[in-house]
Amino acid sequence: MAAEGDFLLRYRAVSNKLKRRFLRKPNVAEASEQFGQLAKELRQEECLQYAGFCNLAVARCEQTLFNAPGEALALTDAARLFLQAEKETQKLQCPGFEEHLQAATNCYSFAIKVYIELNQPVMAASLCLELGNALKLSDSSSDVSLRPAAVSSAFLVHLAGDYDGALAVFTEMQLLAQEKGLQVPGTCTPVGAFLDVIARCEVSRVLLLMLFQPPPQKLLLEHAHTLEKYDWESFDSHNQVNYLPENIFLLLQSVVMACQEKDLESLKVLQVELWPLLTPEQNHLLHLVLQEVLTPSGRGV
Structure with a gap:
């Protein structure tokens, strides 16, 4: 069994096998297997962070072997081990930097x-949600800096075409940031990275809902509440979404109205005005919204 004391010795011994030597290629597959075995032994001994490092080494080996599924699996195992290690640290109330x-x-x-x-x-998408749930359950005081990583992952998901999954991830992340986010004292206004996360999620969720155009009877409650804030007749709606600049809010409100009216020409004008204000991913979504209005495909949530 691997002991914590000799972890570095065994880790270095396997790593040395990956060094290139004259007229001899390293046996990457063998090293990957040995790193994996060391990870299993360390996990059994509850040396979770060391097991995580070994799984990271496995991931690097699998990347070298062009085995992407193996790389993703090893990275996921490493993530879960590091997460367990963090939970143990918090449980023991040990000081640390997370x-x-x-x-x-x-x-x-x-x-x-x-x-x-x-x-x-x-x-x-499932890993995005897993990470979001982990951060939600964490007692971390500094996870404000970690949330943008999960949100960026959500953008990657919707670019891959899984718009249902992206909508779920954005909704979950926005709720997390609203529940645990820092706020201006005496107000409900989020600050710092939480403000950025909530704003990015809100814009993307509105655009995704315009892409789907779900009928009222199929609209989830949280999505219905979002769209209610962009009702053109609600003149004080911006007070409910003070995490968005007023110009972006008003333009989004106009997008919602134009989509409801199937007003393609107005959408084209709004696209020009919004283009410099949105991220590339959000502009991609807005482009899809225009295509949907032009040629409806019957999407639904």
């Missing part, structure tokens, strides 16, 4: 990217 939580977030993000490249958006 380095295990940061490592877990990075591993999740890399695994999501690999699944996107594999054209497996459902797997990517």
Whole structure:
């Protein structure tokens, strides 16, 4: 069994096998297997962070072997191990800098990217939600800096074409940021990275809902509440979405009205005005909204 004390010795011994030697190629497959075995032993001994490092080494080996599914699996295993290590640290109330939580977030993000490249958006979306839930349950005080990584992953998911999954991820992340976000004292206005996360999610959710155009009877309650805020007759609606600049809010409100009226020409004008204000991913969604108004395809949520 691997002991914590000799972890570095065994890790370095396997790593040395990956060094290139004259007229001799390293046996990457063998090293991957040995890193995996070491990870299993360390996990059994509850040396979770060390097991996580070994799974990261497995992921690098699988990347070298062009085995993307193996790489994604190893990254996911590493993320979960680092997450367990963080939970143990918090349970024991040990002082720290939440380095295990940061490592877990990075591993999740890399695994999501690999699944996107594999054209497996459902797997990517599930990992986005897994990361979001982990952050929601965490007692972390600094996870404000980690949320944008999960949101960026959600953008990757919707670019891969899984718009249902993207809508679910954006909704979940926005609720998380609203529930745990820092606010201006005495107000409901979010601050810092939480403000950025909520704003990005809100814009993308509105555009996705305009892309789907679900009938009222199929509209989920949280989505209905979102669209109510953009009702043209609600003149004080911006007070409910003070996390968006007023110009973006008014333009989005006009987009909602133009979509409801199937007014393609107005949408084209709004697209020009919104283009410099949105991210590339959001502009891509707005382009799809215009196409949907031009040639409805009967999407639904």
